[in-house]
Amino acid sequence: xxxxxxxxxxxxxxxxxxxxxxxxxxxxxxxxxxxxxxxxxxxxxxxxxxxxxxxxxxxxxxxxxxxxxxxxxxxxxxxxxxxxxxxxxxxxxxxxxxxxxxxxxxxxxxxxxxxxxxxxxxxxxxxxxxxxxxxxxxxxxxxxxxxxxxxxxxxxxxxxxxxxxxxxxxxxxxxxxxxxxxxxxxxxxxxxxxxxxxxxxxxxxxxxxxxxxxxxxxxxxxxxx
Amino acid sequence: xxxxxxxxxxxxxxxxxxxxxxxxxxxxxxxxxxxxxxxxxxxxxxxxxxxxxxxxxxxxxxxxxxxxxxxxxxxxxxxxxxxxxxxxxxxxxxxxxxxxxxxxxxxxxxxxxxxxxxxxxxxxxxxxxxxxxxxxxxxxxxxxxxxxxxxxxxxxxxxxxxxxxxxxxxxxxxxxxxxxxxxxxxxxxxxxxxxxxxxxxxxxxxxxxxxxxxxxxxxxxxxxxxxxxxxxxxxxxxxxxxxxxxxxxxxxxxxxxxxxxxxxxxxxxxxxxxxxxxxxxxxxxxxxxxxxxxxxxxxxxxxxxxxxxxxxxxxxxxxxxxxxxxxxxxxxxxxxxxxxxxxxxxxxxxxxxxxxxxxxxxxxxxxxxxxxxxxxxxxxxxxxxxxxxxxxxxxxxxxxxxxxxxxxxxx
Numbered sequence: 001x002x003x004x005x006x007x008x009x010x011x012x013x014x015x016x017x018x019x020x021x022x023x024x025x026x027x028x029x030x031x032x033x034x035x036x037x038x039x040x041x042x043x044x045x046x047x048x049x050x051x052x053x054x055x056x057x058x059x060x061x062x063x064x065x066x067x068x069x070x071x072x073x074x075x076x077x078x079x080x081x082x083x084x085x086x087x088x089x090x091x092x093x094x095x096x097x098x099x100x101x102x103x104x105x106x107x108x109x110x111x112x113x114x115x116x117x118x119x120x121x122x123x124x125x126x127x128x129x130x131x132x133x134x135x136x137x138x139x140x141x142x143x144x145x146x147x148x149x150x151x152x153x154x155x156x157x158x159x160x161x162x163x164x165x166x167x168x169x170x171x172x173x174x175x176x177x178x179x180x181x182x183x184x185x186x187x188x189x190x191x192x193x194x195x196x197x198x199x200x201x202x203x204x205x206x207x208x209x210x211x212x213x214x215x216x217x218x219x220x221x222x223x224x225x
Numbered sequence: 226x227x228x229x230x231x232x233x234x235x236x237x238x239x240x241x242x243x244x245x246x247x248x249x250x251x252x253x254x255x256x257x258x259x260x261x262x263x264x265x266x267x268x269x270x271x272x273x274x275x276x277x278x279x280x281x282x283x284x285x286x287x288x289x290x291x292x293x294x295x296x297x298x299x300x301x302x303x304x305x306x307x308x309x310x311x312x313x314x315x316x317x318x319x320x321x322x323x324x325x326x327x328x329x330x331x332x333x334x335x336x337x338x339x340x341x342x343x344x345x346x347x348x349x350x351x352x353x354x355x356x357x358x359x360x361x362x363x364x365x366x367x368x369x370x371x372x373x374x375x376x377x378x379x380x381x382x383x384x385x386x387x388x389x390x391x392x393x394x395x396x397x398x399x400x401x402x403x404x405x406x407x408x409x410x411x412x413x414x415x416x417x418x419x420x421x422x423x424x425x426x427x428x429x430x431x432x433x434x435x436x437x438x439x440x441x442x443x444x445x446x447x448x449x450x451x452x453x454x455x456x457x458x459x460x461x462x463x464x465x466x467x468x469x470x471x472x473x474x475x476x477x478x479x480x481x482x483x484x485x486x487x488x489x490x491x492x493x494x495x496x497x498x499x500x501x502x503x504x505x506x507x508x509x510x511x512x513x514x515x516x517x518x519x520x521x522x523x524x525x526x527x528x529x530x531x532x533x534x535x536x537x538x539x540x541x542x543x544x545x546x547x548x549x550x551x552x553x554x555x556x557x558x559x560x561x562x563x564x565x566x567x568x569x570x571x572x573x574x575x576x577x578x579x580x581x582x583x584x585x586x587x588x589x590x591x592x593x594x595x596x597x598x599x600x601x602x603x604x605x606x607x608x609x610x611x612x613x614x615x616x617x618x619x620x621x622x623x624x625x626x627x628x629x630x631x632x633x634x635x636x
Contacts, residue, residue, distance in 0.1 A: 049630050052544075054544065054628060054629050054630040054633075055628065055630050074543075074548070074549045074625070074626065074628075075548045075549060075550065078543055078546055078547055078548040078549070079546070079548065081543075081544065081545070081546055082545065082546025083546075087544050087545065089633065093537075093540075093541045093544070093633060094541075095538050095541055095542075096538075097239070097242040097243060098238075098242070102238075106542070106545060107545040107546050109231065109235065110542075110545065110546035110547050110548075110551070111546065114231075115231060115234065154545065155545075158545070158546065
């Protein structure tokens, strides 16, 4: 599903350039649940952003579902993101003036799906994350765990090939974290490929493969299950 | 997809759920248009009043008044009272025959006028028939004075609208006799005048009839020269000078005497008023452009702020699949929609306001019938909509170009 070869990425800070990813090689098969770990500055978020087409890379190659991803303009990147990827962020990133169901339906709007159909699909996913009764609530009326579940539903609604989660439990307490991770595991068991960036060992342990980054290189790559 | 029903639904949804933002940008446009139209309308109203002041009398006239000399000349002492006579009138008419359409007589008196048991003090102007043209007198009923009335010294009177109202109280005055200067005068006409109430509390009688009453006097107080309307202002100044020299010579007034005879050219007033109107036009235009610029700055500020405030939202939309173009179009569509609706609302409100004000400010502020050309109003509205859209487009394009990762980091 994801094939990365000798991927390099540097940021220039003033005159100096900071080499963040130093020749990453990574293959992820369909249906895997992968945790990417590492301390801050290890390059894990940068890797996820590149996989998510939110950022571009300098050299190497990256293929997503056999499609080469390189030097995309914003329009093309937007279309690929919409088609291939679902995002879950630490800070949820729900649109605050839209209700739960409207937030979930938004990616479908950008796919050009008709309004009624959007409603139906969004409701199905709302049901799937167990928040059917909260459809017409605004994000400000929801708890952190509920918000993250809405965000997961939104990420799934566009039927992505890969779900990318950047510290999905970072803003949640441990009990809620477990609930959200259980949901992620459940979605994975239904066949979805999922990448989770985290620095929490407990969260990583729930995944079936743990990749640890340090200073821009992969230190360990362990299959746990 | 972009101009589909769905994209409108998305925009209405955004508008409905961001009422304060929508109100602020809409209000800015509406108030901008409103102030522009009302001020511009007031400016036009000022110009209206202004032209009304000057359309009262015929403009191609030169008025000649006799007065007292202040310099001794050719054996005459200073302080001599100059007087015109019927003979002077005939001679001046002959002399300036080619340049002058008519020379009108106006002798002014104040008399107690009586009809049955009603009586009142009025200005009586003993005039020649050409006075009607010089004063732009509008006849309402009956007729004006004829040459025949002058020749035969008829005791006829043409009375003002308000005189008729005062004395006759609705009754038809034509053919009735009024009493003044110990004589009876037959009313032959009623007139109105755009110069205001004062000009309608007056009577016109044949100057010869008045002269006869005053022991066959042949004195004339004031002559009004109506020159050819084809004459330019400069030509009329030359005529004015020639008249002055001719009269001074004829009446033995020193050419250096500033008094003795007064000559005033209404063409000069017209020239001044034209200049004043031009200045007024510039002021009005300046006010208009100023308010419009203030409006444009207002809407630009709001749009920049709105897009800034939405940066994160736009980042989220991009992360879940919005293309940069769809972001730009969404913001443009939204801003054009809001500015069009509120601009139109401001336009209609302002038009209604001007209509309601109407002539209510005429007396105190000299603003009569304020109006704005609907083309100008529409143009101003379109300008604001255009700049509103432009002010939305520039930051929207910038926001659409930002990588979602950076937009999402924004808090």
